[in-house]
Amino acid sequence: MTTVLGHPSNSQTQPDVAANATTSPNPVMVKLQGVTKSYPNGSLGVFDLSLEVKRGDFLLITGPSGAGKSTLLKLLYGAERPSSGEVIVDDLNVGKLRGDRLSLLRRRIGVVFQDYKLIPTRTVSENIAFVLWAQGYTRKEIQRRLPPTLKVVGLQHKANCFPDELSGGEQQRVSLARAIVGTPPVLLADEPTGNLDPDNSRQVLNILKKLNGMGATVIVTTHDEQLVQMSRQPVVQLREGRLYRGF
Numbered sequence: 001m002t003t004v005l006g007h008p009s010n011s012q013t014q015p016d017v018a019a020n021a022t023t024s025p026n027p028v029m030v031k032l033q034g035v036t037k038s039y040p041n042g043s044l045g046v047f048d049l050s051l052e053v054k055r056g057d058f059l060l061i062t063g064p065s066g067a068g069k070s071t072l073l074k075l076l077y078g079a080e081r082p083s084s085g086e087v088i089v090d091d092l093n094v095g096k097l098r099g100d101r102l103s104l105l106r107r108r109i110g111v112v113f114q115d116y117k118l119i120p121t122r123t124v125s126e127n128i129a130f131v132l133w134a135q136g137y138t139r140k141e142i143q144r145r146l147p148p149t150l151k152v153v154g155l156q157h158k159a160n161c162f163p164d165e166l167s168g169g170e171q172q173r174v175s176l177a178r179a180i181v182g183t184p185p186v187l188l189a190d191e192p193t194g195n196l197d198p199d200n201s202r203q204v205l206n207i208l209k210k211l212n213g214m215g216a217t218v219i220v221t222t223h224d225e226q227l228v229q230m231s232r233q234p235v236v237q238l239r240e241g242r243l244y245r246g247f
């Protein structure tokens with residue numbers, strides 16, 4: 001099955017965040033063609049999955065536990081390789097990339113995890129800056145990028161706090177900031193509201209939508225029915241590794 005999603009009008013452009021969003025004339029940002037992933041222990045992650053996501057789209061992927069949502073995202077950022085089929089992101093065949101070429105692709109993909117994965121001994125600013133530092137950005141460029149990124153996630157006033165001084169929602173917003181500070185054209189979020197109450201979930205959703213409005217292609221997995229209802233974005237469902245359009 002191939003699911004081709006429509007292209008919402010994202011005419012607003014804002015500086016900095018998602019500034020890399022339009023570098024290729026190809027309107028398709030993510031394409032999976034007949035992708036199966038089976039793990040060495042025989043578990044099936046996804047099966048014969050085909051999907052296209054256009055540049056600037058916002059897609060929700062829902063489905064029960066074990067349906068293959070995380071596997072799908074891992075295939076997109078190259079943390080897993082397909083057993084068969086092709087995974088194309090931003091015109092690159094992810095399953096075939098190795099070493100530096102895979103690292104370069106990963107710079108073009110921001111990833112947000114349910115459990116935040118922040119460095120506990122670093123401040124908010126340092127957690128965000130670390131990504132840029134690891135990618136070889138100059139100190140000046142890091143300092144240029146931090147304030148607008150903190151602003152997008154509403155955490156200017158928490159820049160010098162440590163993760164354990166923040167609420168769960170704030171920690172998730174730091175992890176969002178870290179994912180977007182390098183202005184990736186693709187943003188993947190794996191259950192970003194899984195540990196959050198409805199208010200914080202709404203805030204995270206609004207930030208994701210804002211980034212999408214700035215041009216980023218956003219793919220979010222979620223169990224959260226309320227989030228799906230609130231988002232008013234296209235939804236596909238995974239069940240037992242297979243993809244279904246909507247519910």
Ligand SMILES: Nc1ncnc2c1ncn2[C@@H]1O[C@H](COP(=O)(O)OP(=O)(O)OP(=O)(O)O)[C@@H](O)[C@H]1O
Pocket residue numbers: 039040041043044045046063064065066067068069070071072
């Ligand atoms: N590293 C792995 N080794 C073996 N099997 C795995 C591995 N990762 C995932 N699986 C299996 O692949 C299937 C899909 O798992 P996946 O984590 O993608 O589902 P999910 O929809 O993200 O679930 P959840 O919502 O609980 O996080 C499951 O049967 C799972 O047990």
